[in-house]
Amino acid sequence: MHLTELDDDPASPFPPVERALREPDGLLAWGGDLSVPRLLNAYRHGCFPWFSEGQPLLWWAPDPRMVLPSDGFHVSRSLRRFLRRSDWTLRADCRFDAVISHCADTPRRGQDGTWILPSMATAYRRMHARGHAHSVEVYDRDDCLVGGIYGIAIGRMFFGESMFSLSDNGSKVALLGLCRFLHRNAMPMLDCQMHTAHLESLGARTLPRERFIRESRALCALPGPPGSWQDGFGHVTAAGLSDSEPR
Structure with missing residues:
Protein backbone atom coordinates (compact mmCIF):
# COMPACT_ATOMS: atom_id res chain seq x y z
CA MET A 1 0.00 0.00 0.00
CA HIS A 2 1.26 3.47 -0.86
CA LEU A 3 2.33 5.51 2.19
CA THR A 4 1.09 9.11 2.05
CA GLU A 5 3.62 11.93 2.12
CA LEU A 6 2.22 15.00 3.89
CA ASP A 7 2.46 18.33 2.11
CA ASP A 8 3.72 21.66 3.45
CA ASP A 9 0.36 22.91 4.71
CA PRO A 10 0.04 22.00 8.42
CA ALA A 11 -3.75 22.28 8.17
CA SER A 12 -4.03 19.80 5.30
CA PRO A 13 -5.93 16.63 6.26
CA PHE A 14 -4.23 13.40 7.21
CA PRO A 15 -5.16 10.32 5.20
CA PRO A 16 -7.96 8.16 6.64
CA VAL A 17 -6.61 6.06 9.49
CA GLU A 18 -7.98 2.95 7.76
CA ARG A 19 -5.09 3.30 5.31
CA ALA A 20 -2.52 2.68 8.05
CA LEU A 21 -0.24 -0.29 7.49
CA ARG A 22 -0.68 -3.52 9.39
CA GLU A 23 3.08 -4.06 9.40
CA PRO A 24 4.49 -2.04 10.98
CA ASP A 25 1.22 -1.65 12.82
CA GLY A 26 -0.32 1.78 12.40
CA LEU A 27 2.18 3.53 10.15
CA LEU A 28 -0.02 6.06 8.35
CA ALA A 29 2.06 8.80 6.72
CA TRP A 30 5.44 10.50 6.59
CA GLY A 31 6.80 14.00 6.15
CA GLY A 32 5.29 17.32 7.14
CA ASP A 33 6.53 19.14 10.22
CA LEU A 34 6.09 19.40 13.98
CA SER A 35 4.40 22.78 14.10
CA VAL A 36 1.67 23.41 16.66
CA PRO A 37 -1.14 23.42 14.03
CA ARG A 38 0.15 20.15 12.52
CA LEU A 39 0.37 18.40 15.89
CA LEU A 40 -3.11 19.52 16.94
CA ASN A 41 -4.40 18.37 13.55
CA ALA A 42 -2.71 14.99 14.04
CA TYR A 43 -4.04 14.31 17.54
CA ARG A 44 -7.56 15.31 16.57
CA HIS A 45 -7.26 12.90 13.67
CA GLY A 46 -6.15 10.08 15.99
CA CYS A 47 -2.47 9.84 15.03
CA PHE A 48 0.82 10.86 16.59
CA PRO A 49 4.47 11.32 15.55
CA TRP A 50 7.07 8.70 16.41
CA PHE A 51 10.43 8.34 14.72
CA SER A 52 14.08 7.70 15.48
CA GLU A 53 17.31 9.44 14.60
CA GLY A 54 17.96 9.21 10.85
CA GLN A 55 14.33 8.42 9.96
CA PRO A 56 11.89 10.77 8.26
CA LEU A 57 9.05 12.17 10.35
CA LEU A 58 6.57 9.27 10.72
CA TRP A 59 2.91 9.38 11.79
CA TRP A 60 1.11 6.45 13.42
CA ALA A 61 -2.44 5.27 14.19
CA PRO A 62 -2.14 1.72 15.60
CA ASP A 63 -5.00 -0.75 15.89
CA PRO A 64 -5.98 -1.48 18.60
CA ARG A 65 -5.25 1.58 20.74
CA MET A 66 -4.26 1.41 24.41
CA VAL A 67 -6.30 3.70 26.68
CA LEU A 68 -6.62 4.23 30.43
CA PRO A 69 -10.00 5.38 31.78
CA SER A 70 -9.33 8.28 34.14
CA ASP A 71 -11.38 6.55 36.85
CA GLY A 72 -9.84 3.15 36.12
CA PHE A 73 -6.29 3.36 37.51
CA HIS A 74 -5.64 0.18 39.50
CA VAL A 75 -4.05 1.05 42.85
CA SER A 76 -2.45 -2.16 44.07
CA ARG A 77 -2.20 -2.93 47.78
CA SER A 78 1.56 -2.38 47.69
CA LEU A 79 1.17 0.99 45.97
CA ARG A 80 -1.54 2.02 48.44
CA ARG A 81 0.77 1.19 51.37
CA PHE A 82 3.54 3.19 49.70
CA LEU A 83 1.25 6.19 49.17
CA ARG A 84 0.05 6.22 52.78
CA ARG A 85 3.65 6.42 54.03
CA SER A 86 4.84 8.84 51.36
CA ASP A 87 5.83 12.47 51.90
CA TRP A 88 5.84 13.19 48.17
CA THR A 89 3.79 15.98 46.63
CA LEU A 90 2.50 16.57 43.10
CA ARG A 91 2.10 19.71 41.00
CA ALA A 92 1.34 20.37 37.34
CA ASP A 93 2.97 22.53 34.66
CA CYS A 94 5.68 23.79 37.00
CA ARG A 95 8.70 22.03 35.43
CA PHE A 96 7.61 20.91 31.99
CA ASP A 97 11.11 21.35 30.51
CA ALA A 98 12.64 19.13 33.17
CA VAL A 99 9.96 16.45 32.73
CA ILE A 100 10.47 16.16 28.99
CA SER A 101 14.26 16.13 29.44
CA HIS A 102 14.05 13.29 31.97
CA CYS A 103 11.66 11.38 29.70
CA ALA A 104 14.18 11.71 26.86
CA ASP A 105 17.10 10.59 29.02
CA THR A 106 15.45 7.61 30.74
CA PRO A 107 16.63 4.24 29.32
CA ARG A 108 13.78 2.05 28.04
CA ARG A 109 13.89 -1.74 27.99
CA GLY A 110 14.20 -2.96 24.42
CA GLN A 111 14.95 0.50 23.02
CA ASP A 112 18.28 1.76 21.75
CA GLY A 113 18.28 5.50 22.32
CA THR A 114 15.27 7.78 22.52
CA TRP A 115 12.45 8.83 20.21
CA ILE A 116 12.24 12.20 22.02
CA LEU A 117 14.77 13.81 19.70
CA PRO A 118 15.68 17.52 20.10
CA SER A 119 13.18 18.44 17.38
CA MET A 120 10.43 16.57 19.23
CA ALA A 121 11.30 18.13 22.58
CA THR A 122 11.28 21.60 21.02
CA ALA A 123 7.90 20.93 19.41
CA TYR A 124 6.26 19.84 22.67
CA ARG A 125 7.79 22.77 24.55
CA ARG A 126 6.11 25.01 21.97
CA MET A 127 2.87 23.14 22.60
CA HIS A 128 3.30 23.71 26.34
CA ALA A 129 3.88 27.43 25.82
CA ARG A 130 0.59 27.59 23.89
CA GLY A 131 -1.29 25.78 26.68
CA HIS A 132 -1.73 22.47 24.82
CA ALA A 133 0.94 20.28 26.46
CA HIS A 134 0.97 19.61 30.20
CA SER A 135 3.09 17.86 32.78
CA VAL A 136 2.40 16.36 36.17
CA GLU A 137 5.44 16.31 38.43
CA LEU A 145 11.75 15.62 41.01
CA VAL A 146 11.27 11.88 41.47
CA GLY A 147 8.84 11.25 38.61
CA GLY A 148 6.63 12.84 36.01
CA ILE A 149 4.48 12.51 32.92
CA TYR A 150 3.56 14.76 30.02
CA GLY A 151 1.11 14.78 27.15
CA ILE A 152 -1.35 16.78 25.07
CA ALA A 153 -4.82 17.97 26.11
CA ILE A 154 -7.41 18.86 23.49
CA GLY A 155 -10.86 19.61 24.84
CA ARG A 156 -11.65 16.78 27.27
CA MET A 157 -9.23 14.30 25.74
CA PHE A 158 -5.69 13.68 27.00
CA PHE A 159 -3.03 12.06 24.83
CA GLY A 160 -0.21 10.68 26.98
CA GLU A 161 3.29 10.87 25.55
CA SER A 162 5.91 9.74 28.05
CA MET A 163 6.68 9.35 31.75
CA PHE A 164 9.76 8.76 33.89
CA SER A 165 10.86 7.63 37.36
CA LEU A 166 13.95 8.64 39.28
CA SER A 167 12.69 6.73 42.33
CA ASP A 168 10.57 3.61 42.64
CA ASN A 169 6.89 4.37 41.91
CA GLY A 170 7.67 7.86 40.61
CA SER A 171 5.92 7.42 37.28
CA LYS A 172 3.02 5.45 38.81
CA VAL A 173 2.29 8.26 41.26
CA ALA A 174 2.49 10.83 38.46
CA LEU A 175 0.09 8.81 36.31
CA LEU A 176 -2.31 8.33 39.22
CA GLY A 177 -2.25 12.05 39.98
CA LEU A 178 -2.93 12.83 36.33
CA CYS A 179 -5.86 10.39 36.24
CA ARG A 180 -7.44 11.93 39.34
CA PHE A 181 -7.14 15.42 37.81
CA LEU A 182 -8.63 14.27 34.51
CA HIS A 183 -11.52 12.57 36.30
CA ARG A 184 -12.31 15.74 38.30
CA ASN A 185 -12.42 17.71 35.06
CA ALA A 186 -14.75 15.32 33.20
CA MET A 187 -11.94 14.03 30.99
CA PRO A 188 -12.68 10.29 30.92
CA MET A 189 -9.93 8.85 28.72
CA LEU A 190 -6.14 8.94 28.56
CA ASP A 191 -4.56 7.71 25.34
CA CYS A 192 -1.59 5.43 26.03
CA GLN A 193 -0.94 4.72 22.32
CA MET A 194 0.61 1.23 22.38
CA HIS A 195 -0.05 -1.84 24.51
CA THR A 196 2.38 -2.74 27.28
CA ALA A 197 1.95 -5.25 30.08
CA HIS A 198 2.91 -2.54 32.59
CA LEU A 199 0.09 -0.22 31.47
CA GLU A 200 -2.35 -3.12 31.45
CA SER A 201 -1.44 -3.89 35.07
CA LEU A 202 -2.36 -0.30 35.96
CA GLY A 203 -5.82 -0.56 34.43
CA ALA A 204 -5.28 0.34 30.77
CA ARG A 205 -7.12 -1.61 28.08
CA THR A 206 -7.24 -1.79 24.33
CA LEU A 207 -9.93 -0.28 22.11
CA PRO A 208 -10.48 -1.02 18.42
CA ARG A 209 -9.08 1.89 16.46
CA GLU A 210 -12.47 2.78 14.97
CA ARG A 211 -14.01 3.15 18.43
CA PHE A 212 -11.02 5.07 19.76
CA ILE A 213 -11.19 7.54 16.87
CA ARG A 214 -14.93 8.05 17.34
CA GLU A 215 -14.72 8.60 21.09
CA SER A 216 -11.55 10.71 21.10
CA ARG A 217 -12.85 13.05 18.39
CA ALA A 218 -16.06 13.61 20.34
CA LEU A 219 -14.05 14.44 23.48
CA CYS A 220 -11.72 16.77 21.58
CA ALA A 221 -14.75 18.80 20.50
CA LEU A 222 -15.84 19.50 24.10
CA PRO A 223 -14.50 22.39 26.22
CA GLY A 224 -11.73 21.39 28.61
CA PRO A 225 -9.52 23.12 31.21
CA PRO A 226 -7.93 26.11 29.40
CA GLY A 227 -4.31 27.26 29.64
CA SER A 228 -1.94 26.25 32.41
CA TRP A 229 -2.98 23.55 34.86
CA GLN A 230 -0.92 24.93 37.75
CA ASP A 231 -3.76 26.48 39.73
CA GLY A 232 -6.41 23.93 38.81
CA PHE A 233 -4.22 20.99 39.78
CA GLY A 234 -3.00 22.64 42.96
CA HIS A 235 -0.70 21.06 45.53
CA VAL A 236 -1.55 17.36 45.91
CA THR A 237 -0.06 14.96 48.44
CA ALA A 238 0.78 11.41 47.43
CA ALA A 239 -0.81 10.24 50.69
CA GLY A 240 -4.07 11.84 49.59
CA LEU A 241 -4.05 9.68 46.47
CA SER A 242 -4.30 6.51 48.53
CA ASP A 243 -8.11 6.75 48.59
CA SER A 244 -9.61 3.72 46.91
CA GLU A 245 -12.00 5.79 44.75
CA PRO A 246 -11.29 8.85 42.59
CA ARG A 247 -12.89 12.08 43.76
Whole structure:
Protein backbone atom coordinates (compact mmCIF):
# COMPACT_ATOMS: atom_id res chain seq x y z
CA MET A 1 0.00 0.00 0.00
CA HIS A 2 1.26 3.47 -0.86
CA LEU A 3 2.33 5.51 2.19
CA THR A 4 1.09 9.11 2.05
CA GLU A 5 3.62 11.93 2.12
CA LEU A 6 2.22 15.00 3.89
CA ASP A 7 2.46 18.33 2.11
CA ASP A 8 3.72 21.66 3.45
CA ASP A 9 0.36 22.91 4.71
CA PRO A 10 0.04 22.00 8.42
CA ALA A 11 -3.75 22.28 8.17
CA SER A 12 -4.03 19.80 5.30
CA PRO A 13 -5.93 16.63 6.26
CA PHE A 14 -4.23 13.40 7.21
CA PRO A 15 -5.16 10.32 5.20
CA PRO A 16 -7.96 8.16 6.64
CA VAL A 17 -6.61 6.06 9.49
CA GLU A 18 -7.98 2.95 7.76
CA ARG A 19 -5.09 3.30 5.31
CA ALA A 20 -2.52 2.68 8.05
CA LEU A 21 -0.24 -0.29 7.49
CA ARG A 22 -0.68 -3.52 9.39
CA GLU A 23 3.08 -4.06 9.40
CA PRO A 24 4.49 -2.04 10.98
CA ASP A 25 1.22 -1.65 12.82
CA GLY A 26 -0.32 1.78 12.40
CA LEU A 27 2.18 3.53 10.15
CA LEU A 28 -0.02 6.06 8.35
CA ALA A 29 2.06 8.80 6.72
CA TRP A 30 5.44 10.50 6.59
CA GLY A 31 6.80 14.00 6.15
CA GLY A 32 5.29 17.32 7.14
CA ASP A 33 6.53 19.14 10.22
CA LEU A 34 6.09 19.40 13.98
CA SER A 35 4.40 22.78 14.10
CA VAL A 36 1.67 23.41 16.66
CA PRO A 37 -1.14 23.42 14.03
CA ARG A 38 0.15 20.15 12.52
CA LEU A 39 0.37 18.40 15.89
CA LEU A 40 -3.11 19.52 16.94
CA ASN A 41 -4.40 18.37 13.55
CA ALA A 42 -2.71 14.99 14.04
CA TYR A 43 -4.04 14.31 17.54
CA ARG A 44 -7.56 15.31 16.57
CA HIS A 45 -7.26 12.90 13.67
CA GLY A 46 -6.15 10.08 15.99
CA CYS A 47 -2.47 9.84 15.03
CA PHE A 48 0.82 10.86 16.59
CA PRO A 49 4.47 11.32 15.55
CA TRP A 50 7.07 8.70 16.41
CA PHE A 51 10.43 8.34 14.72
CA SER A 52 14.08 7.70 15.48
CA GLU A 53 17.31 9.44 14.60
CA GLY A 54 17.96 9.21 10.85
CA GLN A 55 14.33 8.42 9.96
CA PRO A 56 11.89 10.77 8.26
CA LEU A 57 9.05 12.17 10.35
CA LEU A 58 6.57 9.27 10.72
CA TRP A 59 2.91 9.38 11.79
CA TRP A 60 1.11 6.45 13.42
CA ALA A 61 -2.44 5.27 14.19
CA PRO A 62 -2.14 1.72 15.60
CA ASP A 63 -5.00 -0.75 15.89
CA PRO A 64 -5.98 -1.48 18.60
CA ARG A 65 -5.25 1.58 20.74
CA MET A 66 -4.26 1.41 24.41
CA VAL A 67 -6.30 3.70 26.68
CA LEU A 68 -6.62 4.23 30.43
CA PRO A 69 -10.00 5.38 31.78
CA SER A 70 -9.33 8.28 34.14
CA ASP A 71 -11.38 6.55 36.85
CA GLY A 72 -9.84 3.15 36.12
CA PHE A 73 -6.29 3.36 37.51
CA HIS A 74 -5.64 0.18 39.50
CA VAL A 75 -4.05 1.05 42.85
CA SER A 76 -2.45 -2.16 44.07
CA ARG A 77 -2.20 -2.93 47.78
CA SER A 78 1.56 -2.38 47.69
CA LEU A 79 1.17 0.99 45.97
CA ARG A 80 -1.54 2.02 48.44
CA ARG A 81 0.77 1.19 51.37
CA PHE A 82 3.54 3.19 49.70
CA LEU A 83 1.25 6.19 49.17
CA ARG A 84 0.05 6.22 52.78
CA ARG A 85 3.65 6.42 54.03
CA SER A 86 4.84 8.84 51.36
CA ASP A 87 5.83 12.47 51.90
CA TRP A 88 5.84 13.19 48.17
CA THR A 89 3.79 15.98 46.63
CA LEU A 90 2.50 16.57 43.10
CA ARG A 91 2.10 19.71 41.00
CA ALA A 92 1.34 20.37 37.34
CA ASP A 93 2.97 22.53 34.66
CA CYS A 94 5.68 23.79 37.00
CA ARG A 95 8.70 22.03 35.43
CA PHE A 96 7.61 20.91 31.99
CA ASP A 97 11.11 21.35 30.51
CA ALA A 98 12.64 19.13 33.17
CA VAL A 99 9.96 16.45 32.73
CA ILE A 100 10.47 16.16 28.99
CA SER A 101 14.26 16.13 29.44
CA HIS A 102 14.05 13.29 31.97
CA CYS A 103 11.66 11.38 29.70
CA ALA A 104 14.18 11.71 26.86
CA ASP A 105 17.10 10.59 29.02
CA THR A 106 15.45 7.61 30.74
CA PRO A 107 16.63 4.24 29.32
CA ARG A 108 13.78 2.05 28.04
CA ARG A 109 13.89 -1.74 27.99
CA GLY A 110 14.20 -2.96 24.42
CA GLN A 111 14.95 0.50 23.02
CA ASP A 112 18.28 1.76 21.75
CA GLY A 113 18.28 5.50 22.32
CA THR A 114 15.27 7.78 22.52
CA TRP A 115 12.45 8.83 20.21
CA ILE A 116 12.24 12.20 22.02
CA LEU A 117 14.77 13.81 19.70
CA PRO A 118 15.68 17.52 20.10
CA SER A 119 13.18 18.44 17.38
CA MET A 120 10.43 16.57 19.23
CA ALA A 121 11.30 18.13 22.58
CA THR A 122 11.28 21.60 21.02
CA ALA A 123 7.90 20.93 19.41
CA TYR A 124 6.26 19.84 22.67
CA ARG A 125 7.79 22.77 24.55
CA ARG A 126 6.11 25.01 21.97
CA MET A 127 2.87 23.14 22.60
CA HIS A 128 3.30 23.71 26.34
CA ALA A 129 3.88 27.43 25.82
CA ARG A 130 0.59 27.59 23.89
CA GLY A 131 -1.29 25.78 26.68
CA HIS A 132 -1.73 22.47 24.82
CA ALA A 133 0.94 20.28 26.46
CA HIS A 134 0.97 19.61 30.20
CA SER A 135 3.09 17.86 32.78
CA VAL A 136 2.40 16.36 36.17
CA GLU A 137 5.44 16.31 38.43
CA VAL A 138 6.19 14.36 41.61
CA TYR A 139 8.51 15.91 44.22
CA ASP A 140 10.22 14.48 47.27
CA ARG A 141 10.46 16.26 50.63
CA ASP A 142 13.45 18.27 49.34
CA ASP A 143 11.40 19.48 46.34
CA CYS A 144 13.45 17.37 43.92
CA LEU A 145 11.75 15.62 41.01
CA VAL A 146 11.27 11.88 41.47
CA GLY A 147 8.84 11.25 38.61
CA GLY A 148 6.63 12.84 36.01
CA ILE A 149 4.48 12.51 32.92
CA TYR A 150 3.56 14.76 30.02
CA GLY A 151 1.11 14.78 27.15
CA ILE A 152 -1.35 16.78 25.07
CA ALA A 153 -4.82 17.97 26.11
CA ILE A 154 -7.41 18.86 23.49
CA GLY A 155 -10.86 19.61 24.84
CA ARG A 156 -11.65 16.78 27.27
CA MET A 157 -9.23 14.30 25.74
CA PHE A 158 -5.69 13.68 27.00
CA PHE A 159 -3.03 12.06 24.83
CA GLY A 160 -0.21 10.68 26.98
CA GLU A 161 3.29 10.87 25.55
CA SER A 162 5.91 9.74 28.05
CA MET A 163 6.68 9.35 31.75
CA PHE A 164 9.76 8.76 33.89
CA SER A 165 10.86 7.63 37.36
CA LEU A 166 13.95 8.64 39.28
CA SER A 167 12.69 6.73 42.33
CA ASP A 168 10.57 3.61 42.64
CA ASN A 169 6.89 4.37 41.91
CA GLY A 170 7.67 7.86 40.61
CA SER A 171 5.92 7.42 37.28
CA LYS A 172 3.02 5.45 38.81
CA VAL A 173 2.29 8.26 41.26
CA ALA A 174 2.49 10.83 38.46
CA LEU A 175 0.09 8.81 36.31
CA LEU A 176 -2.31 8.33 39.22
CA GLY A 177 -2.25 12.05 39.98
CA LEU A 178 -2.93 12.83 36.33
CA CYS A 179 -5.86 10.39 36.24
CA ARG A 180 -7.44 11.93 39.34
CA PHE A 181 -7.14 15.42 37.81
CA LEU A 182 -8.63 14.27 34.51
CA HIS A 183 -11.52 12.57 36.30
CA ARG A 184 -12.31 15.74 38.30
CA ASN A 185 -12.42 17.71 35.06
CA ALA A 186 -14.75 15.32 33.20
CA MET A 187 -11.94 14.03 30.99
CA PRO A 188 -12.68 10.29 30.92
CA MET A 189 -9.93 8.85 28.72
CA LEU A 190 -6.14 8.94 28.56
CA ASP A 191 -4.56 7.71 25.34
CA CYS A 192 -1.59 5.43 26.03
CA GLN A 193 -0.94 4.72 22.32
CA MET A 194 0.61 1.23 22.38
CA HIS A 195 -0.05 -1.84 24.51
CA THR A 196 2.38 -2.74 27.28
CA ALA A 197 1.95 -5.25 30.08
CA HIS A 198 2.91 -2.54 32.59
CA LEU A 199 0.09 -0.22 31.47
CA GLU A 200 -2.35 -3.12 31.45
CA SER A 201 -1.44 -3.89 35.07
CA LEU A 202 -2.36 -0.30 35.96
CA GLY A 203 -5.82 -0.56 34.43
CA ALA A 204 -5.28 0.34 30.77
CA ARG A 205 -7.12 -1.61 28.08
CA THR A 206 -7.24 -1.79 24.33
CA LEU A 207 -9.93 -0.28 22.11
CA PRO A 208 -10.48 -1.02 18.42
CA ARG A 209 -9.08 1.89 16.46
CA GLU A 210 -12.47 2.78 14.97
CA ARG A 211 -14.01 3.15 18.43
CA PHE A 212 -11.02 5.07 19.76
CA ILE A 213 -11.19 7.54 16.87
CA ARG A 214 -14.93 8.05 17.34
CA GLU A 215 -14.72 8.60 21.09
CA SER A 216 -11.55 10.71 21.10
CA ARG A 217 -12.85 13.05 18.39
CA ALA A 218 -16.06 13.61 20.34
CA LEU A 219 -14.05 14.44 23.48
CA CYS A 220 -11.72 16.77 21.58
CA ALA A 221 -14.75 18.80 20.50
CA LEU A 222 -15.84 19.50 24.10
CA PRO A 223 -14.50 22.39 26.22
CA GLY A 224 -11.73 21.39 28.61
CA PRO A 225 -9.52 23.12 31.21
CA PRO A 226 -7.93 26.11 29.40
CA GLY A 227 -4.31 27.26 29.64
CA SER A 228 -1.94 26.25 32.41
CA TRP A 229 -2.98 23.55 34.86
CA GLN A 230 -0.92 24.93 37.75
CA ASP A 231 -3.76 26.48 39.73
CA GLY A 232 -6.41 23.93 38.81
CA PHE A 233 -4.22 20.99 39.78
CA GLY A 234 -3.00 22.64 42.96
CA HIS A 235 -0.70 21.06 45.53
CA VAL A 236 -1.55 17.36 45.91
CA THR A 237 -0.06 14.96 48.44
CA ALA A 238 0.78 11.41 47.43
CA ALA A 239 -0.81 10.24 50.69
CA GLY A 240 -4.07 11.84 49.59
CA LEU A 241 -4.05 9.68 46.47
CA SER A 242 -4.30 6.51 48.53
CA ASP A 243 -8.11 6.75 48.59
CA SER A 244 -9.61 3.72 46.91
CA GLU A 245 -12.00 5.79 44.75
CA PRO A 246 -11.29 8.85 42.59
CA ARG A 247 -12.89 12.08 43.76
